[in-house]
Amino acid sequence: MVQTTDAVIVGGGPAGLAAGIVLARVGLRVLLCEKKVFPVDKACGEGLMPAGVYHLRQLGVGVEVGFPLAGVRYHSPDGSVATGSFRSGAGRGIRRTALSRSLLDAARQHRSLCILENTPVQLEQRSPEGIEVRVGGERVRTRLLVGADGLRSGVRRWAGLDQPRRRHWRWGVRQHYRIAPWSDCVEVYWSRLGVEAYVTPVAEEQVGVAFLWHRERRWAVRGRPLLPSLWAAFPELAQRLQGVPAVTAARAIGPLQQRSRAVVADGVLLIGDAAGYLDAITGEGLSLAFAQALSLSETVAPAMQAQTPLVSRQALARYQQMTSALMRPANQMTELALLLSRFPGLCNRVVRAFRADPALFQELLAANMGMQSPWQPPVAGRLFARLLLTLPDGFLQGRPGAATGQ
Numbered sequence: 001m002v003q004t005t006d007a008v009i010v011g012g013g014p015a016g017l018a019a020g021i022v023l024a025r026v027g028l029r030v031l032l033c034e035k036k037v038f039p040v041d042k043a044c045g046e047g048l049m050p051a052g053v054y055h056l057r058q059l060g061v062g063v064e065v066g067f068p069l070a071g072v073r074y075h076s077p078d079g080s081v082a083t084g085s086f087r088s089g090a091g092r093g094i095r096r097t098a099l100s101r102s103l104l105d106a107a108r109q110h111r112s113l114c115i116l117e118n119t120p121v122q123l124e125q126r127s128p129e130g131i132e133v134r135v136g137g138e139r140v141r142t143r144l145l146v147g148a149d150g151l152r153s154g155v156r157r158w159a160g161l162d163q164p165r166r167r168h169w170r171w172g173v174r175q176h177y178r179i180a181p182w183s184d185c186v187e188v189y190w191s192r193l194g195v196e197a198y199v200t201p202v203a204e205e206q207v208g209v210a211f212l213w214h215r216e217r218r219w220a221v222r223g224r225p226l227l228p229s230l231w232a233a234f235p236e237l238a239q240r241l242q243g244v245p246a247v248t249a250a251r252a253i254g255p256l257q258q259r260s261r262a263v264v265a266d267g268v269l270l271i272g273d274a275a276g277y278l279d280a281i282t283g284e285g286l287s288l289a290f291a292q293a294l295s296l297s298e299t300v301a302p303a304m305q306a307q308t309p310l311v312s313r314q315a316l317a318r319y320q321q322m323t324s325a326l327m328r329p330a331n332q333m334t335e336l337a338l339l340l341s342r343f344p345g346l347c348n349r350v351v352r353a354f355r356a357d358p359a360l361f362q363e364l365l366a367a368n369m370g371m372q373s374p375w376q377p378p379v380a381g382r383l384f385a386r387l388l389l390t391l392p393d394g395f396l397q398g399r400p401g402a403a404t405g406q
């Protein structure tokens with residue numbers, strides 16, 4: 001016997017649970033399957049931007065847990081420091097397990113949303129009658145399959161939406177330490193080695209430390225255990241945390257960049273990291289996933305009203321457009337940040353420019369949250385002008401030896 005439902009969501013991470021809440025709210029019958037047991041943990045910097053906090057409230061999710069964040073602080077390889085405060089609202093440092101619990105509590109309020117844990121979904125076949133999957137030994141036919149199954153999405157591959165080529169080969173790892181946070185910002189340390197460290201306060205007595213690095217900079221870490229070699233790139237930070245007990249095991253993941261040809265196909269929709277991911281360097285993945293989920297009430301709910309057994313790709317076109325529009329500014333900011341990670345000299349200058357003009361840093365943080373493009377003429381022009389001011393005397397005249405790269 002085949003069970004039927006309106007939507008099957010593969011994955012109970014932040015994107016899947018948020019999508020489940022929105023689809024259930026518009027009256028659809030939804031089955032969500034998570035292959036792990038809740039609460040689900042994951043390698044993540046755990047810095048939720050103010051936009052993400054706002055989206056969580058819209059989803060009806062309590063955000064009292066975690067640690068309030070006032071902004072982001074950059075430490076350049078030459079030791080310069082610049083702080084960008086969030087323009088509106090506070091962000092939140094929040095353990096993934098706490099976020100998973102809060103989302104799950106909110107999702108469980110919806111009667112038409114059935115949530116199964118410890119239940120991997122096997123994808124079987126697509127026909128004009130719907131998409132058939134196998135869930136815990138049962139066959140289920142659905143009008144819409146939502147791929148919320150993360151970076152290495154099986155749904156993306158199965159639906160032929162995978163785009164295997166990538167430009168960036170980067171990996172990430174994170175671990176937590178029992179220490180009172182010394183800052184109310186996400187502290188980002190850039191190094192000369194193509195490795196960055198991110199410290200996020202997540203509780204009164206806990207910080208998370210995440211490292212991200214480029215594959216071609218592996219020489220910096222080769223031949224040594226992963227974490228000690230990464231710590232070696234940040235001696236000051238290492239000294240601060242010397243002797244502080246780790247409270248979680250290290251979790252690593254990569255390559256981070258994952259691309260999709262499109263985020264919709266006949267009967268299929270991708271959301272969160274499954275829809276494509278560039279890098280964790282600017283920490284907007286969670287906010288983007290929630291924004292995509294919230295858009296479903298406008299972009300997908302009308303398409304589901306047609307009562308066709310399989311929702312067509314054309315009917316999902318608005319979701320495709322909305323997702324591209326949401327991802328564009330964040331990806332532009334991420335590319336900009338990736339440039340800094342490759343060129344320490346440029347990074348030093350940008351951090352000095354931000355220190356001289358904190359409002360500019362604030363504008364770019366807003367761009368990262370999708371509120372504007374970083375290439376808007378006033379913002380880009382100001383950044384360019386500030387960078388010119390950080391050039392050493394004589395650089396523009398080409399005086400020999402004037403430009404030191406610092």
Ligand SMILES: Cc1cc2nc3c(=O)[nH]c(=O)nc-3n(C[C@H](O)[C@H](O)[C@H](O)COP(=O)(O)OP(=O)(O)OC[C@H]3O[C@@H](n4cnc5c(N)ncnc54)[C@H](O)[C@@H]3O)c2cc1C
Nearest residue numbers: 011013014015035045046047121150172272273283285286
């Ligand atoms: C090192 C690092 C640091 C980061 N830092 C930040 C940050 O500071 N701020 C921020 O906003 N974002 C950050 N991100 C990004 C953020 O972690 C992701 O964008 C976010 O987790 C995406 O959520 P998701 O639900 O799409 O995917 P995931 O969280 O990966 O969830 C996918 C879920 O699908 C499940 N699943 C997979 N296959 C199946 C299957 N066949 N059946 C059932 N279930 C399945 C998995 O078990 C998993 O629970 C970071 C990422 C990394 C790697």
